[in-house]
Amino acid sequence: MASTKSSKQLTPAAKAAAVIISLGADEAAEVYKYLGEDEIETLSYEVAKLDRIPDENMQSIMEDFYGLCVTRKVVADGGxxxxxxxxxxxxxxxxxxxxxxxxxxxxxxxxxxxxxxxxxxxxxxx
Incomplete structure (x- = not known):
């Protein structure tokens, strides 16, 4: 059965699942289109394992994700x-x-x- 955990107890994969959940099904489906089979399986497993994430924990996860995007320029830099x-x-x-x-x-x-x-x-x- 899925459980409720604080953001500090979640693995990076579980945090990624939380971000996917926060997107909603339509946007999450768009993200899945860019993932490999193993990534889809891992992420889907983590999504299925997660239960309700308290608002304060979700906010912390999203702040971590945003910080990662900004400090590492995850989205902006490529090549x-x-x-x-x-x-x-x-x-x-x-x-x-x-x-x-x-x-x-x-x-x-x-x-x-x-x-x-x-x-x-x-x-x-x-």
């Missing part, structure tokens, strides 16, 4: 270097390099994808 940094922390340098090679190939392929879709007469007039 290849950041992607590699995340992969290295998650999987180590060798596996990160493998992933980045695939990502780089995909980025290069997609960079010129618009040409394949363009009307050849329009391209000829340029």
């Amino acid at each position: 290849v270097v950041y992607a590699k940094s995340i992969l290295e922390k998650a999987f180590g340098p060798e596996k990160a390099e493998d992933y980045m090679n695939r990502v780089s190939q995909s980025l290069q392929t997609r960079a010129f994808e618009f040409i394949r879709k363009a009307n050849y007469k329009s391209l000829a007039s340029v």
Whole structure:
């Protein structure tokens, strides 16, 4: 059975579940679209385990989440270097390099994808 815990007793995964719950089902579904199968399973498990979170605990969780977003620029900073940094922390340098090679190939392929879709007469007039 799910239980009520203070924000300090919750694991990071449970706090992520609390944030997902606070979004509501429609917005949470949009977030899920960007997650891998393992992440979806873990997050859904945590959502199912959580019971009611007292308002003061939820406020604390949201403040922590906001602070993380602001101080680490979670949402604002991206790019290849950041992607590699995340992969290295998650999987180590060798596996990160493998992933980045695939990502780089995909980025290069997609960079010129618009040409394949363009009307050849329009391209000829340029």
